[in-house]
Structure formats: C-alpha cells, structure tokens
Amino acid sequence: MFKIYMGSILSSTEFTKFDLGITSDLTLSTIGRWLKVDNNGIVFDDSNFTIFQRRWRVPVTLDELVFETSTLKVGALYNDELRMRALLLKIAEMKIDLIVGYLKSQSYNPYELIASGWGCAQTTGIPTIIVNVTPPNNVNYSFFLKMSEFNDGMIVLSDRYTMVNLSMEKKEYTQNNKGQAEK
C-alpha cells in the first residue's frame, strides 16, 4: 500500500510539507519527496535517495522517461505527451507502476485534465498523477486510475492538496476526505 501526498498537507503527521510525496508501508519516504521545476526540467529530489531529472526535450530513448526506486518504477511525461496515443501504448508495455504528468495550462480546464490525465490512465492502464500548473503560479494535483467495474477512474480531478492510498496489486484506493466522511 502506498500513500501519495499531493500538495502541502499541513495535517500530515508524518511530514510537515509535501509537494508530491509517495511513501510505502515499508519505507518512510520512497520517492519524490519534493518535486521541483527548473529551467532544465522537473526534478524528483529525495534527499535520501537518488535525484531524477526529466529534461524539457523530446527524449532520445524511452528509458529517459522512467526512473526506478527500490519499490516503484515511475514514468514522467510532459504536456502533449500525455495525449500521444502511440507513445502511451508503448509506455503501457514497459511495466511502469505510476505515471507523473506535468501539465502546463493556460487556465483551469477539467476537460483538459480528463483528456491528459484520465485519458492517459485509460490508455496505459497505469495510475496517473497530474501536476497542473496554471498562471500565475497555481499548482493543482489530479489522480486517475483505469476505469473498472468498481470505479470510474476519477479519483481526484483537481485539488491543491490531497492524499490517496494506492494498492499497486489491486489498484484499490481510498481518499483521505472520503474516509473522513464515512466516519
């Protein structure tokens, strides 16, 4: 079971600040404790582990899109790549556990999030996080799964901060606020 923190969750007892954090039951911090964006690309910077950078360019090989940790294989996609059907179908063959998509938009558009994030999850079958940046410097997070008999794949459309639990084997999820509502 993985916990994915998106945004700065001040109520989290485990950490005081997250931009994008993914933890597992076994390790306190696995990857992407801080997701940074700079002139060269996006960086998953975890001070305890390796630093992965995806540059702002068309990759030379597909391996350039992927980084592995001890527990996860993550694909990083930018903007239009999230809607490239042929590329997504190729990525679906690569046994990736999670896709993190960076999407820069002119303004908030739920249909663009569905096309890029939900659509990516449907095409690849891989859970997909979208980091959506809109002017001036707003960042919102989305989380999508492949549609199944039990869910429509729309877990988080757009939130400034949220947390989801994800079981990689069964692709089950619970969301923190949904859990609270049930209590």
Add this chain to the structure above:
Amino acid sequence: MIFGRILNFFRSLFFKKKTNAFFNRTIQIESNAFEYVGVVQFQHQNFKNAKDFHAKVLSNVEIAKMEGAQLVLFPAGMNIELYSLPEENLSENQISKIEDECLKIFSNVASTEKIYLGYADLVKGRKICHLLNSNGKLLDGNIFTIYNVKVAFMDDDINEDVDLILNPCIVKKWIGDYESFGHAWLYSQQEYVYSMESYMVGDHFIGQSGIYAPIEATESMSGIIRQAQSKLLEEILVSKIDFSDLEIAKSRKNANKSEYARLIENK
C-alpha cells in the same frame, strides 16, 4: 429572356439550398462541401419483419437529413434487429443472410436519400463496420474519402492522418458518466480528429452517443459538439462541423512528430 433569368434564379435556389419546413429553417449546403454529420442513438426493438426495420431506418435518416446531415452513423448490432431467434440458435447461413438483408436496407436508404450511411453488424461479438456512399454502394478499404475529407472507423488500423472517426457501438454496461469520455471523445483528444459515436439503447443496451472534436477545436474547450441527453432513449444528433478548425489542433499533434515517431520506433 426575363423569364429565363427568373427560371435560372429559382434553379440556383433549388440546387444551393435545402429548405427544412419541419424545423422552419434553411440550411445551406454547398455541393462540394462536407459540413453536417448526424448520429442516430438507435432504440433497440424486435422488428417483426425487414419492412418495419427499413421504415425505421428510413425515418431516422429522413429526420437527420432534414437537419442537413450528409453522413449519418448508426450503431453496431444493426443485424441483431432482424434476428428472429438468439444468435446461438441461428445457423451460419441464416446469420449471413440477415447481414445481407441489413446491408440491402441501408443501401436502399442511402441511395433513396442520397446520403452517406455508416453502421456495424455484430456477429459472434465481432463488429463488422460498413460505410455506404450516397449511391448506396458499399465502400471498400480502411480509409474513405467523403468530399475530400478522410474518414475511418475507430477499430481499424489507421496508418495515415484522417479527419473524422466513426465509432458504432453496442454495450450492456455503463460504468459512470466519465465513460462517455472513454472512447471516441478520448480518441479525438489523442489523435486530433473529429469523431462520431453511436450507441444502441433500450432493452438491455445502454450508451451515450455524441459528436466530438479536440478540445482546442471547440469554443467551450470541452471537445463536445453534441451529446445525447439520455443513455436509454432514442435521439438523433446533427451538427455542423468545420474541418478547418482542426488545423490549429493538428499543429499540436505535428509538433516534434518525427522525433517522437523515432522515439516510439526505437525503444
């Protein structure tokens, strides 16, 4: 001479305009322009005979044509409408005869109404798509050209750029509202094409038909041009589409196209 000019004036009106008395409006159709498409969300019925089925198809097409449709898409499973028994109780020969009967009906309607028609049969769970031209002729191949617009069915292997995708469907389960984004709409977003999706509804069939575009080609930025209101009832959707609107959207697809093609090819 004056009489001749008046006659020519009325002739030009007759050939350039089609008056829709039922909807009390006039729709301009240029002879060489492909602008209006229609989708029939078809109500499943057990037709007692081919004549009733023919009348129903004709009636749907007439309504779509009154709104200006030049191409009308019906759902998958049209042959099922003519089954007198469940498919498993029919012989290969009977199934084949019903397919032929269905094709004859669509061919007749297409030539009578001078309209392009698309639909699909469903045989042992496999969709068999058909596109008929306005003379009722069944078109061969995977890519079809209608008024200079390249058209293809979504299930086929499409190796070249097309402008319009047809997706005749038949399903018994619908997961949620987002499912309507999961097929033709999503294909429009990923391939930057217009798309038409038609579902069989009623009885145990469900679906939400629609006419879609890349979000960048719609004013609302939703990618939805028309969509059925109901998932269970018959509806006929007709809309004007402007293929020049696709150009801006396609420029996104074509950016770095060769570099990404090489990336996908290499692995």
